[in-house]
Amino acid sequence: MSKLPSFNSKEIIKILNKKGFKLDRTRGSHSIYINEKTRKRVVVPIHNKDLPKGTFLEILKQAGIDKKDLEDFLLSMLLSVNMHFKIRRNINLIQS
Numbered sequence: 610m611s612k613l614p615s616f617n618s619k620e621i622i623k624i625l626n627k628k629g630f631k632l633d634r635t636r637g638s639h640s641i642y643i644n645e646k647t648r649k650r651v652v653v654p655i656h657n658k659d660l661p662k663g664t665f666l667e668i669l670k671q672a673g674i675d676k677k678d679l680e681d682f683l684l685s686m687l688l689s690v691n692m693h694f695k696i697r698r699n700i701n702l703i704q705s
Contacts, residue, residue, distance in 0.1 A: 613666075614683075615659035621668060622653060624682050628674055642672075649673055 616624075622642070630642040630651060642651045651671045654660065660668075669679065 613662055615662070616665050617657075617659050618653055618655045621660065621665065623686075624674065624679070625651060625653070625668075625672060627682060628672060628678070630672065644672070647673060 618640075622640070625642050628644070629646060630644045630649075633641045633643040633650070635641070635655075638655050640653050640655055642653060643649070649672060651668055653668060654664065669675075
């Protein structure tokens, strides 16, 4: 992965949920997620814009998520979106 895409809080939370993190509590504009198996705790700022790359990378580091895990997640999201559009297109063809 040569260039890291931008991520907002919702996308980061999806990655954390897929890796076993659950919402522990929220305080102000920050949500704290914990993984019961690894006992790792991650703080995610909840804002309506993309997070700075350094903040995103630090969240991944705290969660123990490496670049391979991130690439796998992005690939699965891409495949799921492509599959969604294929199914939708087929439904539209059937209804026509």
